[in-house]
Amino acid sequence: DTAVSQTPKYLVTQMGNDKSIKCEQNLGHDTMYWYKQDSKKFLKIMFSYNNKELIINETVPNRFSPKSPDKAHLNLHINSLELGDSAVYFCASSPGIDTGELFFGEGSRLTVL
Amino acid sequence: AQSVAQPEDQVNVAEGNPLTVKCTYSVSGNPYLFWYVQYPNRGLQFLLKYITGDNLVKGSYGFEAEFNKSQTSFHLKKPSALVSDSALYFCAVSSPTDSWGKFQFGAGTQVVVTP
Numbered sequence: 215d216t217a218v219s220q221t222p223k224y225l226v227t228q229m230g231n232d233k234s235i236k237c238e239q240n241l242g243h244d245t246m247y248w249y250k251q252d253s254k255k256f257l258k259i260m261f262s263y264n265n266k267e268l269i270i271n272e273t274v275p276n277r278f279s280p281k282s283p284d285k286a287h288l289n290l291h292i293n294s295l296e297l298g299d300s301a302v303y304f305c306a307s308s309p310g311i312d313t314g315e316l317f318f319g320e321g322s323r324l325t326v327l
Numbered sequence: 328a329q330s331v332a333q334p335e336d337q338v339n340v341a342e343g344n345p346l347t348v349k350c351t352y353s354v355s356g357n358p359y360l361f362w363y364v365q366y367p368n369r370g371l372q373f374l375l376k377y378i379t380g381d382n383l384v385k386g387s388y389g390f391e392a393e394f395n396k397s398q399t400s401f402h403l404k405k406p407s408a409l410v411s412d413s414a415l416y417f418c419a420v421s422s423p424t425d426s427w428g429k430f431q432f433g434a435g436t437q438v439v440v441t442p
Contacts, residue, residue, distance in 0.1 A: 318370035321368075
């Protein structure tokens with residue numbers, strides 16, 4: 215079983231569209247994250263939820279809206295997609311905000327045309 | 328604010344030779360330090376971490392890292408590199424007293440191991 219799974223793995227869409235990426239973890243972790251990896255492989259944190267509560271909200275355009283229906287799921291919705299949103303988006307989880315390493319999903323490659 | 332520097336974009340090493348990937352950090356307070364590896368088109372995989380205790384930590388796939396507080400470094404090492412170690416390596420830092428919960432990643436170092 216995949217510990218942290220993201221869907222879709224690949225997403226190609228036009229500018230101005232709205233899209234969502236879903237993430238689920240079966241590790242029983244309390245904390246989940248969204249990271250963005252750009253074309254130069256630089257990783258930047260976007261959001262973090264702990265037990266469904268938003269705890270980290272970096273300087274991200276408000277076109278990006280995370281949603282955590284329960285602590286095993288963290289989805290990312292993006293409105294009015296722009297060319298600069300093209301990147302690989304990684305979901306990750308950890309046992310808690312103060313406990314150690316992150317477990318990453320395989321990534322969702324978003325291409326905006 | 329916390330930060331991580333990986334001074335080398337790429338490290339080239341011959342198979343069987345020692346491998347070192349450098350990392351320095353800056354945090355206020357005690358650092359939690361991590362190394363991750365990313366293979367092409369894959370997510371990041373955890374290698375090892377330093378939280379407290381022995382400065383030399385051992386991790387997966389024969390990797391180890393040494394925490395040096397005075398030099399604020401956490402270099403990743405492997406005594407004998409394999410071709411399969413070729414990948415992108417990330418150092419990360421977190422701190423309970425500085426932006427807690429935000430794992431700050433370095434820019435990554437591409438390791439190329441040649442046969």
